[in-house]
Amino acid sequence: MSTFPHARQLHTLNQYVSDVQDKINVSFEFFPPKTEEMEHTLWQSIFRLATLKPKFVSVTYGANSGTRDRTHDIIKAIKSKTGLVAAPHLTCIDASQEQLKQIAKDYWDNGIRHIVALRGDIPAGQPNPQIYAADLVKLLKDVADFDISVAAYPEVHPEAKSAQADIDNLKRKVDAGANRAITQFFFDIEQYLRFRDKCAAENINVDIIPGILPVSNLKQLEKFAQMTNVHVPNWLINMFTNIDDDPETRKFVGASVAMDMVKVLFREGVRDFHFYTLNRAEMSFAMCHTLGVRP
Known part of the structure; x- marks a missing residue:
């Protein structure tokens, strides 16, 4: 029996790539490095993914001044070295409102428009x-007309009183001036679609x-999921069975799962995708290449 795909399967694959190519936007998230080696890896990843012309790249932000300073420096360097739209994370933790205003003004003065x-x-x-995300959005809009992204949680924020309370909080952020919401990672596509429908019903436009x-690492994923209230389905756990010592296969499996998610979400009308890179370019670059997002 031939191991090559049937002609009909090839036609379906070609049609899918044709449908998606040049029709999706991507963005990437990075985090501040802690060592010189990590910084080298980060910049390799940034320069490689920059060739894909993402809509923006974001850099996460910790709750202490040291991490904040690294985020500020990386954001400014990304903008100057690559010309990409660089979006720093900004949080309400361990900073007064006056400090937040000063940080925002500094970003604006340095040409950073997306937060x-x-x-x-x-x-x-x-x-x-003292303040929460909706208050921070308003504070930023009072400083300047920033393009603002906020967080959304299809599987409900771990500290939310209820799913409805979580959606109400998202609406407060949007009403305060947020331009878009980026979700926590998830694997249950139906849950995301139901969440999107509920947001639309609440006029979150x-x-x-x-x-x-x-x-690429199930144990790391389970740690992230526990912190963020994300369900890791059994089918995904089974896909990583017996490949703990096979990092290359894990990457292929993980990329395949992510691309399948993008395919389904594209058919449901989604055109923008935000990839959590963990500061590594290989998997995100390969997926984008397959999806037709290329240099």
Whole structure:
């Protein structure tokens, strides 16, 4: 029996690539490196993914001044070295409103126009922040006409009182001036689609951009999922069975899962996708190439 795909299968694959090519937008997320080696890897990834002309790239932000400073420096360097739209994360944690205004003004003065506005994770033992994400959006809009992304949670924020309370909070952020929402990573596409429908029913009229996490390490994924209230389905766990010591196969599996998600979401009308890169370019670049997003 031939191992080559049937002609009809090839036609379907070609049609899919033709349908998607030049019709989706991508963005990428990075985090500040902690060592020189990590910084080298980060810049290799940034330069490689920059060739795909993403809509923007974002850099995460910690709850201490050291991480904040690294985020600021990386954002400015990305803009100057690549010309990409660079979007820093900004949180309400460990900063006064006056400090947040000064940070925002500094970004604006340096040509940074897009900010990802978040409440941020509250460190153990610290009190709740003075303001929350919706307040931060308003503060930023009062400083200047920033393009603002906020977070959304198809499987409900871990600290939300209910799913409806979580959607109400997203609406407050949008009403305050947010331009789009980027979701936490997920694997249950039906859950995302139901969430999107509920947002539309509440007149949340901005794009709900799916956050896509290409998985290459199941143990790391399970750790992330536990922190973020994301369900890891059994079918995904089974796909990583017996390949703990085979990193190349894990990458292929993870990329395949992520591309299948993009295919289904594209058919459901999604055109923008945000990839959580974990500062590695290989999987995101390969997926984008396959999807027709190319240099």
